[in-house]
Amino acid sequence: xxxxxxxxxxxxxxxxxxxxxxxxxxxxxxxxxxxxxxxxxxxxxxxxxxxxxxxxxxxxxxxxxxxxxxxxxxxxxxxxxxxxxxxxxxxxxxxxxxxxxxxxxxxxxxxxxxxxxxxxxxxxxxxxxxxxxxxxxxxxxxxxxxxxxxxxxxxxxxxxxxxxxxxxxxxxxxxxxxxxxxxxxxxxxxx
Numbered sequence: 001x002x003x004x005x006x007x008x009x010x011x012x013x014x015x016x017x018x019x020x021x022x023x024x025x026x027x028x029x030x031x032x033x034x035x036x037x038x039x040x041x042x043x044x045x046x047x048x049x050x051x052x053x054x055x056x057x058x059x060x061x062x063x064x065x066x067x068x069x070x071x072x073x074x075x076x077x078x079x080x081x082x083x084x085x086x087x088x089x090x091x092x093x094x095x096x097x098x099x100x101x102x103x104x105x106x107x108x109x110x111x112x113x114x115x116x117x118x119x120x121x122x123x124x125x126x127x128x129x130x131x132x133x134x135x136x137x138x139x140x141x142x143x144x145x146x147x148x149x150x151x152x153x154x155x156x157x158x159x160x161x162x163x164x165x166x167x168x169x170x171x172x173x174x175x176x177x178x179x180x181x182x183x184x185x186x187x188x189x190x191x
Contacts, residue, residue, distance in 0.1 A: 008073050011122045014115060016073040016087055019059050023074060024052045026083050035108050036085075039144045042170040062090060069131050070100060075119055077110075084110035089123045089136070098134040100127055102154075116150050124154060128185045137182045143173030148181075155191050156181035 006017040019027075028051045030036060034043035046055070062071040072088040085106035091097050102123060104116050127133035139162060140147040162178040164171075 008068075009119075009122055009126055010078075011118050013078055014084070014119055014122075015076050015078055016119065016122075017076070018063055018068065019056065019072065019074050019086075021056065021060065024048070024056050026074065027051045027055060027086075030083075030085055030105060030107055033108055036105060039141045039147075039171060039173070040105075041168075042172065066090065066097070070097075075104075075106075075115070082109075083107070084115060087119045087123060089127055089131075089133075098132055100131075100133050100136050102127075102136050102138045111146075116147075117153050120150060120154055124183065124188060128188050133185070135182060135184045136188075137180055139178055139180045141168075141171065141173055141178050142176035148179065151181040154183065155187065156183040157187070 006020070007015055008018055009016040028046070028048045031046035031051065034045070037043050037045060059072045070090045072086050072090065074086055075084050076082060077084055085104065088103040089100050091100050102120055104119060106116060124136060127136055136156075137159070138147075138151050138156060140151070141164075142161070158179060159182040160180040162180055164174040164177050168174055
């Protein structure tokens with residue numbers, strides 16, 4: 001049962017909630033799927049101790065830093081409660097609070113159901129109507145057409161191309177670099 005105190009956002013089919021210290025196994029399982037990690041690490045899983053000692057504590061520290069308004073959020077299906085992955089809406093570590101990155105990482109079982117679009121749409125609405133965010137951006141690899149399609153469905157516009165970071169050069173398609181999409185509050189309101 002998901003306690004309402006942890007609930008961050010609800011959509012028609014999803015509940016997004018804040019992660020807790022007990023959620024390491026969900027993240028470890030998500031990051032152990034080579035298909036999920038294909039465009040992130042070349043399919044390499046994230047080591048469980050890195051999730052436990054670094055990723056999860058950083059996620060939880062983010063809620064404190066941003067008063068619980070921004071960060072990384074666990075997503076569950078309303079129907080049955082299955083964990084499907086996470087969404088993020090958060091500024092750069094030292095960046096302005098009115099510019100937030102949108103992102104998501106979903107389990108394979110949740111692919112192709114429109115969840116990434118549904119969750120992202122709701123996060124954009126929350127960002128622009130309730131959190132004082134002025135601009136939302138998202139980055140992905142140039143060859144990650146699935147993610148790019150979602151950004152385009154959200155009416156985000158291609159703003160820039162970005163070089164592949166050195167730690168991602170092993171990833172398939174890395175020679176094509178990455179892309180950054182953006183949407184401003186004004187653009188979002190005009191949809």
